[in-house]
Amino acid sequence: MKYFIIAGERSGDLHGSNLIKAIKNADSNAEIMAWGGDYMQEAGAKISKHYRELAFMGFLEVLKNLGKILGFIGICKKEIEAFQPDALILIDYAGFNLRIAKWAKKNNYKVFYYISPKVWAWNQGRAWSLKKNIDRLFVIFPFEVSFFKKYDFEVEFVGNPLFDAIANFQPASNFLEENKLTNRKVIALLPGSRKQEVENMLNLMVATQPHFPDFQFVIAGVGNLPRSFYEPFLNEKITLVIDQTYDLLSHSTAALVTSGTATLETALFEVPQVVCYKTSNISYQIVKMLIKVPFISLVNLVAEKEVVKELIQKDLTFGNLCDELTKIIRNSEFKERQIRGYKEVKLSLGEVGASEKTGRRIVEILNIKQNQ
Incomplete structure (x- = not known):
């Protein structure tokens, strides 16, 4: 199956790389295209846009670069259309990915979100947008489950991917x-x-x-x-x-x-x-x-x-x-x-295995859909 993954920041690139490994373990024929970084590329994704081009911080900077950001969104949509993935997987990076999710859902793409936007911190009404436009949301903090229940949105708590990153860490002896x-x-x-x-x-x-x-x-x-x-x-x-x-x-x-x-x-x-x-x-x-x-x-x-x-x-x-x-x-x-x-x-925060669990669940859900 084909997967298009979007991670717009360094931490998303790291967690995305572990997710890619998990998807490949569950789907030996996985073809993965992504907006991400070096970690995701090393894990086997074809990177068409590096996150360093997307890193805008703060309201003022986003406003100054709004034209550029909207241009990137347009480019991303065209790449998704050309690739025709079985699944679109979004990793955090709320401002960009929520726009993509809305468009993708309207165009009948299967949309998964790994590492929820921090809607519980501010602009909580965006939870309704997530519920409407996301097929499955995988969250990494236990309190997020109860938060989304207030919006009648069942989400999956998979544990925190930092455990994966730290478990895979091999300290340099020198x-x-x-x-x-x-x-x-x-x-x-x-x-x-x-x-x-x-x-x-x-x-x-x-x-x-x-x-x-x-x-x-x-x-x-x-x-x-x-x-x-x-x-x-x-x-x-x-x-x-x-x-x-x-x-x-x-x-x-x-x-x-x-x-x-x-x-x-x-x-x-x-x-x-x-x-x-x-x-x-x-x-x-x-x-x-x-x-x-x-x-x-x-x-x-x-x-x-x-x-x-x-x-x-x-x-x-x-x-x-x-x-x-x-x-x-x-x-x-x-x-x-x-x-x-x-x-x-x-x-x-749970145990090691958040990315493995999420990757396996995405492949399982897609297989169920194909077999219906």
């Missing part, structure tokens, strides 16, 4: 030597994967280094940004690793993390963290009006309480960042409380 790191304790800086995130976060993150001279600070860079972009932030005490975030976390004592998937990844590695978030004032004021949840980090949302400190917008100051970093490094009671919270989060 990580420290290869990256010219010493045996001093590491503070990891995870500024995000988009240029705008890095610009907003990294200046403040690296500014804390002189207050923690006993530690080596290491930036988790990403390959979709050029190395030259990070160079202004580097010196003899602040180093950079590219596409080695899990290796870095496995060697870290603490971390400063931009809100997003990385907060949950850091928790699963049981690294104490401070969550950071800052965007343009216009974007923030819009988000503030729309947001419907009490936290922004996935760790706290899953726990339904504060496990990690969130420094958001005006609270993300040099002084606050130093104070919170000091707590998770120096205060053993504070650190242990955070680790206990992490363990509770792990228990609620």
Whole structure:
């Protein structure tokens, strides 16, 4: 059978790659075309558009690039029509994928959604759109099941794909030597994967280094940004690793993390963290009006309480960042409380196998349809 998969971000590319492997295990004749990235290509998909071309962050930037985004949507529709897939599989990336889903359903494509848009966080009315335009929704957080029940929408909780990614992770035996790191304790800086995130976060993150001279600070860079972009932030005490975030976390004592998937990844590695978030004032004021949840980090949302400190917008100051970093490094009671919270989060997220389960279910559903 033929599958067209759309992932517009780095994390979607990673989870999409594991989904592709699962589909191929269940359907030996699978032909897969995708909008995604390097991980999905390595897993066997033919990539026609890389996610780095699609990464627009914040309301203001989306508005500035609306013409380009609409153009991409038009291109994507034409590619789907030309490919004629048995299944269209959408991975997160709500603004783009919800538009594609609406069009696809009208044109009688079978539409699956893996990793639901965060409609529970803001603009909850989009849940009706999902119910109307999606044949099957696979969710990765247990609280999403009860959320969608309010809309009479039965969804499948498959567990969290980060367990898959971490289970497949093979630590590099020479990580420290290869990256010219010493045996001093590491503070990891995870500024995000988009240029705008890095610009907003990294200046403040690296500014804390002189207050923690006993530690080596290491930036988790990403390959979709050029190395030259990070160079202004580097010196003899602040180093950079590219596409080695899990290796870095496995060697870290603490971390400063931009809100997003990385907060949950850091928790699963049981690294104490401070969550950071800052965007343009216009974007923030819009988000503030729309947001419907009490936290922004996935760790706290899953726990339904504060496990990690969130420094958001005006609270993300040099002084606050130093104070919170000091707590998770120096205060053993504070650190242990955070680790206990992490363990509770792990228990609620299920087990390894989310991508395998989702891929198998998609193939099963398609086979049932064909045999009817």
